[in-house]
Amino acid sequence: MAEKIYERLKAISYPRPSGSAQEKKTLDYLAEQIREMGFDPEIEEFSYTRRIPEEAYVAAVLDDGSEIAFPVTGITDSMETAPEGETAEFYYLRSYDEVSLTRVRGKIVLIHGRLSMEEYRRIKNAGIAGYIVTSGTIRDTYENSDLETARFRDNLSDLGALPAFTIRMIDAVKLLRLRPEKLRFRLRLKEETVQSRNLSVTVPGTSLPEEILAVGAHYDSVPYSLGSWDNGAGAVEMLSLLEHLKEHPARRTVKVILFGSEETGLHGSEAYVEAHPEVIEKTKAMLNIDVGGSILGKELIFLSASDDTEVWVRQLLKESGYEAVTVKMVMSSDSARFNDVGIPSISIGQDAPQGGGYMHTRYDNMDLIDENVLKREAEFIMYLVHRLADPEVFPIPRFLPDSIRKGVIGYFGEKNSRLAKMPAVPEEKPLPFHF
Ligand SMILES: [Zn+2]
16 A cells, blocks of 8 residues: 555646646546546536736845845735835834834835734734745755745735735845845736636445545645645545545545645635535534655644544544644644534644755655655544544534634634634533432
């Protein structure tokens, strides 16, 4: 099995960005493998629109009025500047402390890392004119790095967008050394409609077919990345699961879903949830696989579910001897779309040690992939599917505790979250004993 999973992963290890011909090619390959097993996969197209950068320009304005431009890209779905561009004072926002925040009004700020909703709210309210985030590390060169194609997150859009750019970390250092008072910046976006596809296979339950366990993995990658780790591994592990289920179906129905366009905003799972209310109605829980197969790092299990579920999963780890850490939080992956309609999820991922992983870069390739790790993960998925789908009573209540509910609504934003419009379901505990 190990060799087969590895070969399949090698076969799909090339950039497969949302809406691209390569994404389509990957789904065709996965569909073909599934047909060879004797299943009839259902393929569904969906589309979404986004505003991608058409022109992005950031330059330091020197004392003599000349400009030194840096290679940058715009942030998808952020906001255009005036067509002729804008000039604003420059500020390096090292942290979101109270002192710094009094100094940013009307300025274009350089920041690091991903913006949380709260961080964005503070800089937006402080009146910044725009912002630049950094990509990569100070060890990069132009030849060995790509500018990350970030996206303005849905939950931030509740607060209103701003012109936003990405610059390499090495250029951020150069920019800071110039100590420019002002930057000149221009951003033009163009709207495009993206076509993508999901694939699903239904393996009917042998004795409780009306109850569904959804199991999913996304098969797209970010641009530049070969996406072996994120998430070619999860996609090919789904093939192993299907091969197994062909011979050993579970008591409950298992829906195996391969999602397109996860990396651009969970669009595949959004389309799936939207198109299949009847499936959602019957779905007891969702098992999501996102990131795996690397010889380095630890296995993680994210739980968007009750406290009891975490206890149950940890017990399964002890029983099965599978080495993994459980974390109770909403994972930024397709499982979140299922959480957003009230379905609890278990998400399996893999974390690299510092310096040992390059998610969303060209270094996510086959170099660190290990066939035994792939096999171990695939076997644990099979085990978990049976432990979920076979018991007399489904082991996980269809319930989201308050912390997870808040996490899901915060992740999508009040305005976009479906869960925000649904009443909270109370947890059903065993009734007390009485005479
Ligand atoms: Zn992923």
